[in-house]
Amino acid sequence: MWGAHWTIGLEKRGIPSVYVVDEPFVEDVKITLEKEGMPSLRTVVVPHPCGDIPDEQYPEIIPRLVDALTVLLSEKEKQPAEAVPKKMGRMAIAGTLDEVQNYFYEHRWSDGLPIVPPTEEKVQEMLQGTSHAPDEIVTTKMWPESWTVTIEKVAIVGVMAGCRPNYLPVLLAIVEAWGNGQHFESTCRSTTSFAFPILVNGPVRNEIEMNAANNALGPGNRANATIGRFLRLAIINLGGSWPGINDMSSQGNPAKYSFCFSENEEKSPWEPFHVSMGYKPEESTVSIFNGCWTHLGNWPQLDRIAQGVVAYTIAQGVLVLFDPLPAKELAERGMSKQDVEDYIATQAITTKKDIRYKQGHYYDDTIRAVQWAKSNPSQGQIVRWPMNFLELPDDAVVHPYPREIVKVIVVGGGTNSFAQTWLASLPSMAGVDKWR
Amino acid sequence: MSKEWVYTALNPRGVQPAVPVMPPSPRLDSLNGKVVYCVSQHVRGTDTFVKKVVERLPEHAPGVTAVYVDKPDFFSTDVSELWDEIAEKASALIYAAAA
Numbered sequence: 001m002w003g004a005h006w007t008i009g010l011e012k013r014g015i016p017s018v019y020v021v022d023e024p025f026v027e028d029v030k031i032t033l034e035k036e037g038m039p040s041l042r043t044v045v046v047p048h049p050c051g052d053i054p055d056e057q058y059p060e061i062i063p064r065l066v067d068a069l070t071v072l073l074s075e076k077e078k079q080p081a082e083a084v085p086k087k088m089g090r091m092a093i094a095g096t097l098d099e100v101q102n103y104f105y106e107h108r109w110s111d112g113l114p115i116v117p118p119t120e121e122k123v124q125e126m127l128q129g130t131s132h133a134p135d136e137i138v139t140t141k142m143w144p145e146s147w148t149v150t151i152e153k154v155a156i157v158g159v160m161a162g163c164r165p166n167y168l169p170v171l172l173a174i175v176e177a178w179g180n181g182q183h184f185e186s187t188c189r190s191t192t193s194f195a196f197p198i199l200v201n202g203p204v205r206n207e208i209e210m211n212a213a214n215n216a217l218g219p220g221n222r223a224n225a226t227i228g229r230f231l232r233l234a235i236i237n238l239g240g241s242w243p244g245i246n247d248m249s250s251q252g253n254p255a256k257y258s259f260c261f262s263e264n265e266e267k268s269p270w271e272p273f274h275v276s277m278g279y280k281p282e283e284s285t286v287s288i289f290n291g292c293w294t295h296l297g298n299w300p301q302l303d304r305i306a307q308g309v310v311a312y313t314i315a316q317g318v319l320v321l322f323d324p325l326p327a328k329e330l331a332e333r334g335m336s337k338q339d340v341e342d343y344i345a346t347q348a349i350t351t352k353k354d355i356r357y358k359q360g361h362y363y364d365d366t367i368r369a370v371q372w373a374k375s376n377p378s379q380g381q382i383v384r385w386p387m388n389f390l391e392l393p394d395d396a397v398v399h400p401y402p403r404e405i406v407k408v409i410v411v412g413g414g415t416n417s418f419a420q421t422w423l424a425s426l427p428s429m430a431g432v433d434k435w436r
Numbered sequence: 437m438s439k440e441w442v443y444t445a446l447n448p449r450g451v452q453p454a455v456p457v458m459p460p461s462p463r464l465d466s467l468n469g470k471v472v473y474c475v476s477q478h479v480r481g482t483d484t485f486v487k488k489v490v491e492r493l494p495e496h497a498p499g500v501t502a503v504y505v506d507k508p509d510f511f512s513t514d515v516s517e518l519w520d521e522i523a524e525k526a527s528a529l530i531y532a533a534a535a
Contacts, residue, residue: 002511003477003533010522010529016461017529020485025535037455049534051481058488062496065489069472069528070464078459085452092447096440109448117443140453147450156448186512191535238450248535364478368509 001189001246004032008041017041018068022048027245028189035145040077042068104160108242111232111257115160126155129168130435138172139179144189144247145240149175157237161230166208167223171230172435173286174198175238178231181428187290188235189246195255195292197319197424198231199409201274202284204432205262212264214413217321228258231288253293261411267324268410269331276337276407277429287427291316297420300326302340306347309421313358315400317425320344323412326419337408345403353394468499470527475505475518477533486532 007019021029021043033039044064047053053061093103100117104110116122127134134152142149151172158171178184178196187194200210211221219225235241243249249256265272274285296308300322309318320340322330330340356363370389389398405426412418464470472493476486483506490502503526508515511533522529 001535003531003535006475006507006519007529007531009519010531011460012458013519013523014461015523015526015529016463017531020530020532022480022534028535035455037457038460039457041460046485049480050532051484051534053485055488058492059496062489062492065493065530066467066497069530070466072463073460080457080459082454082457085454088447088449090447092445094442094444096442100443100445104445104448117445118448119443119445123446142450145452147452149450153448153450156446160448233448237448240450240452365510368478368506369513371508 001028001032001186004029004041005036008033008036008038011038011041016069018065019043020050020065021045022050024048025248028248031145031240031246038080040073040080044068109237110160111229111236113229113257115233116162118156118159122159123152123155126159126163126165126168127152129155129165130172132172132435138175141179141182142175142234142239143178143181143184144235146185147238147240149179149238153238154234157233158230160237161233162222162226163230164208164222164226167227167230169432169435170200170204170208170227170284170286171234173430173432174227174231174288175234176435177286177288177428177430178234178239180430181288181290183290183425184428188239188241189248191248191250193249193251193253193256193293194290195253195259196231197255197289197292197422198228198260199273199287199289199427200227200260200262200284200432201265201272201287202279202432203282204284205265210262212262212411213267214415216261216264216411216413217259224260224262225258228260231260232256232258255292259292264324264410264412267327267414269328270337270408270410273407273409274429279429279431284432285429286432287429289319289422289424289427291424292422295420295422298416298418300329300417300419302330302343303347305419305421306344306349309344309423310348310350310354310400311358312400312423313360314362314423315355316423317405318344318348318401318407319422319424320406320408320419321411321422322408322419323417324410324414325412325417327410329417340408341406342403345399345401345406348401349397349399351394352389352392352396352398355398355400464528467493467497467528470499471501471503471525472528472530473503473505473522473526474530475507475522475532477507477511477531477535479511480534482532482534485534486530489530489532
């Protein structure tokens with residue numbers, strides 16, 4: 001998607017261009033070209049991955065590249081049809097339960113599980129959960145396709161997910177936070193299997209009876225389960241995502257179905273996450289994290305956690321979820337939450353050689369990021385590695401995680417002294433109370 | 437036998453914004469004497485692919501000058517200096533991102 005975006009940018013500056021599309025990404029690129037207003041950008045489709053194409057195929061590919069740059073544009077290419085969005089009726093279908101389920105499934109409007117039919121009656125009930133008008137726009141940037149979302153559409157998807165009306169302010173805050181997170185545009189279409197855990201903080205947790213205790217990350221609680229599911233159904237229906245079309249996760253991730261929990265603020269010895277992030281304790285918030293294709297557990301010893309998280313392939317951030325038991329033990333040893341985060345960040349160490357091995361081909365991006373930052377100091381690049389990183393010897397000790405991307409949250413029921421860590425970058429957050 | 441309930445379900449789809457469209461730039465008569473920038477986004481072997489294109493492009497387009505470029509930084513970073521260089525020096529662009 002980004003390659004097509006940069007290519008269109010140069011076309012708009014008058015440079016005749018051709019974008020090479022690897023075969024599995026044909027639909028994704030088509031959507032991107034339409035979204036960016038140049039549906040007739042010339043493309044050449046090649047086998048995937050293009051780096052593995054045998055030499056004997058180049059005499060067939062290169063003439064197509066030459067033609068793309070030299071053959072006159074057709075009248076259709078010169079006057080591309082305006083991308084007029086399909087007019088969709090407010091009603092989708094009238095039918096039996098099975099017919100509704102089949103219709104939603106066949107139209108790619110579900111996550112594969114049966115949905116609750118969003119009838120007028122159920123949607124009107126859901127809309128009682130907010131004082132805002134149904135036609136009010138919540139975001140114009142619902143990723144991945146930057147669609148526009150009204151409160152009524154959020155209510156419809158909330159019904160489909162099985163949410164109750166009093167969850168609606170949380171759902172609206174989730175859509176607002178999602179729209180504010182520009183990075184979701186690429187991570188939810190990435191070949192890496194990103195998931196997006198939702199953390200809920202503040203009084204709303206108890207108002208809607210969320211579970212922050214035993215099995216809070218697992219099944220059994222309607223609010224946790226359906227709010228988590230809501231985000232996936234919203235990405236599909238409100239943002240235009242679909243697996244294999246513009247969600248290119250190579251393997252997928254079960255956490256993409258539903259991953260929502262609240263912090264056990266009552267049992268935590270430390271201030272809640274949202275307070276650490278600058279909100280007031282009496283405010284309610286949602287935080288959507290980004291990543292989570294890998295995680296570790298169970299032991300809560302900080303040195304084990306620090307050793308464990310260096311195994312993650314791309315050190316984009318660490319979310320450390322402590323059960324209240326080990327959190328209490330750490331607090332009794334005089335450690336604040338910030339002390340714990342400091343410890344993990346400073347004790348998570350490895351070598352430059354190990355970073356290169358773990359990042360695989362993404363290590364090239366590290367090289368480029370450092371080179372670019374060195375040659376463009378005025379660009380304000382945020383670089384996690386020291387400027388002399390490339391010159392360091394292979395056995396040089398490095399810290400994969402800057403302090404600010406290690407975050408601690410307390411969740412669990414205290415039946416054992418456990419912790420788990422998830423690879424996750426800093427969240428996009430939004431307040432819930434404005435949506436009441 | 438009881439009658440099966442009929443549900444009238446509302447449409448859940450978000451609103452896709454209308455986007456103004458524009459055509460690509462006019463094409464070149466030929467690549468003879470022209471400079472073609474060939475950019476690799478450096479993902480999954482695009483460098484290998486683009487280097488081979490640069491090497492073999494003159495066999496199919498006599499007189500062309502093919503310039504290999506690795507896009508600096510992360511794939512989503514806007515590298516405006518490179519785009520300015522291409523806009524100034526290139527007659528045409530080939531861009532590969534393995535996606």
